[in-house]
Amino acid sequence: MSGFGVILGHYIRRALTYRWLVLVPAVLVFALVTLNVTTQPDIYESYAVLMPPISHPSAGAPAEHGAVEQTMFRSATERLLSAKTLTQVADKLDPYPELRETRGMDVVVERLRDNIRVEINPSAGTITVIASHSEGDRPAEMAADIVNTLTAGFIKSQRESLDDSAAKAEA
Numbered sequence: 001m002s003g004f005g006v007i008l009g010h011y012i013r014r015a016l017t018y019r020w021l022v023l024v025p026a027v028l029v030f031a032l033v034t035l036n037v038t039t040q041p042d043i044y045e046s047y048a049v050l051m052p053p054i055s056h057p058s059a060g061a062p063a064e065h066g067a068v069e070q071t072m073f074r075s076a077t078e079r080l081l082s083a084k085t086l087t088q089v090a091d092k093l094d095p096y097p098e099l100r101e102t103r104g105m106d107v108v109v110e111r112l113r114d115n116i117r118v119e120i121n122p123s124a125g126t127i128t129v130i131a132s133h134s135e136g137d138r139p140a141e142m143a144a145d146i147v148n149t150l151t152a153g154f155i156k157s158q159r160e161s162l163d164d165s166a167a168k169a170e171a
Contacts, residue, residue, distance in 0.1 A: 044140040046147045047130040050076070050154060073120045076127055080154055086112045089149045095133060095142050116146070129154075 015022055079085065086109045094100065100108045119128040129150055133143040 041134045042139065043132050043134040044143045045130055045132045046140070046143040047128055048147045048151045050127045050129060050151060051125060069122060069125075073122065073127065076154070077118045077120065079157065080118055080127075080129060080150055081113055081116065083109055085150065085153055086116075088153060089146060092149055093142065093145050095146060096135065112146070116150070 087105060090096075090100070090105060090108045090112060096108050096111055099111060115132050117130040119130065120126075121128065129147055131143050131146040131150070133139045133146065136142055
């Protein structure tokens with residue numbers, strides 16, 4: 001037998017001698033992971049991709065255009081996650097009714113803010129809004145409703161902003 005075969009045989013004999021020290025932790029870890037996975041609630045996510053208003057580059061340097069674009073993305077993100085917007089979503093959908101009754105609207109708004117992610121992709125010029133939800137009778141539908149309400153409000157405010165700027169330009 002070669003040197004590797006001898007070492008492998010020695011290892012197998014030791015493992016068989018102390019098999020309970022090897023098997024018990026492995027079985028325990030497997031059982032705990034299985035228990036954890038089966039008791040966790042299902043978390044559903046929904047997302048939408050938005051395009052903020054198109055900004056035309058000024059006569060300045062491209063670096064200035066990048067700064068304007070970053071400001072525009074930051075402004076859109078702040079608008080999506082503002083207390084006013086999230087309060088409107090909570091009023092319309094009531095995603096956490098028991099939390100609203102016991103702890104108030106501020107806690108519901110914070111829970112919504114925790115369950116909503118806004119990802120910015122400057123190279124594509126898009127904002128992705130992702131909402132996750134795991135409570136109630138229809139968590140998947142509630143996650144989709146949250147995203148749809150947020151994006152509809154965002155689009156509506158963008159249209160109003162464009163209409164206001166067009167009205168100012170005409171005057």
